[in-house]
Amino acid sequence: MSFFKKLISGPIIFFLLISNVVFAESIAFNKEQLTALKKQNMGKQWLMLLWSVDCPPCFKELAILQKLQRQHDDLAVVIINTDASDEVNAERIDIIEKFELNTLTNFHFEDGTDAQSRFYIDPNWYGELPRSYFVESNGKFHGKSGLVNQSLLTKWLIN
């Protein structure tokens, strides 16, 4: 192997690893992703939490999940950011990192698709936040608007 090849291989591998990590952090949400999510989680009880950078109570629910995740590393939780604005991308990533929730499956609504994405999830949800969907093992969704307390989340996800 030439010296030149060696020189470029290191940075390329490093770049690929980094870019893969970035891709793993948040996935653009769409109808197909939702279908796949439902399919993947069939047979288990899970939680889908929707949040926005403009929603102070959402932070409280993210903080509860952070706490639960420190105790149990296999939480069946999917987190979806609803801002649908490229302007908040950096802020969104910062917040998920701050709450150490980037090991969970994270999605975000793509720029300008908030109503469309909400509609795929639940045409009867008006975008109020936080919005938590408690999904039964048979795939049945139960939506709840507003902050959910820790005991209910613990009961659903851990006990």
Add this chain to the structure above:
Amino acid sequence: MSMLTRIVSVLVVCTSMSAITNISEAAGHNHQAMQPKKQQMARCEGTEIICAKTVTSAFAPNGDLWRLWALDSSIYFQISKDEGKTFSESNRVGIDKEKISARNENRPKIAFDKYQGVYLSWATPKEKKYTADVRFSYSSDYGKTFTQPVTVNDDNLLTGHSFNEMLVTGEGDISIVWLDSRHSYQLRKQGKKTNGSALYLGKANYRKGDKNFSNEQLANNTCVCCRIAMNYNNHGEIAVFWRHIYGDNIREFALMTLGQGDSKQSTPYQISYDRWKINGCPHQGGAISINENNRYHLVWFNQGEVGKGIFYASSDDQGKSLTKPLSVGMQSAQAAHPHMKTNGNRIDIVWTQFTGTEHELWHQYSNDNGKSFTQAAVIAKAFNGSDRPFIITKDNVSYVSWQRPRQSHLVQEL
């Protein structure tokens, strides 16, 4: 070829393939979903209005229509002399760059006096999450130059001050209301629990040299993330309409008229009784418009146990008693974000709905002071997202202003 080179090559190929797959999937998906409206997706370049998520519009006393938007830490504006058919070139408000809140319920505000004065107010987010200051700048020369912005809230605390609304009289009396977290910030420091924000009022008059904004708390325990609405009544008093927190997180609308002396109201009137209990963010404020007979007209949105959807009601006694709330729009079609204006006996209400693929702007009006309304009708559509619609008036004619990102800003006579 060495092992390492092979691994690198495979990785590169895999990454390229996955990138290609992603692109084609996205394109396929978009193609399918966007086919009927492909031609509608305009390109967003630089700081043009088409890139803006929100637009604020208002008629100046001389009949000019101003519209403004915020991008890249700047405020831009254009002026139309033909009710929005054509606009001037974009102008940047000549102040130093700073972040400007401009999405959903938050956006810059504009008002005028009758002496070529232009007044701007906005919220600027600070370095810590959920902290912001309410800012203000004044132009005495119809927008050629603007004063160095000042911070309206006087507490000097790194906490929430946002959702500003502004009214200015012909003589230049400025009134700005906003949601303020200074009280909850202090309580949190003492380890006490808090819920909601406070409603604040700041007053000044730059024309008369009164440049220090007063800061007065009007109410406590307000919802933290819904826009406020305000209007002058026919005594020249300001009426403020906002989402309040009653009891255990029941989010209902409240109304208070800021009268003087004997007519001073100390407790706001509760307007809605829809029982929306939510420890969260509805992101849906209301609207108020008062006619020359001092009848208050109101619209709001709730998702309560008792009332769901958009409601309209009016009051002849400044909110003490109310007509029976009338349901507006189709609840099953995401009817939301209502706005309204009254002119004499005419009342116009606009709101948005979503079909599953398109945003619709709906309109309904009354010619008999709200006793009866025409059948609701769709007047425009949006394909790439939708801002809240607002009604603005000129010479007793109402126009709707509706920003449709990456499509166009609609101004249409109602």
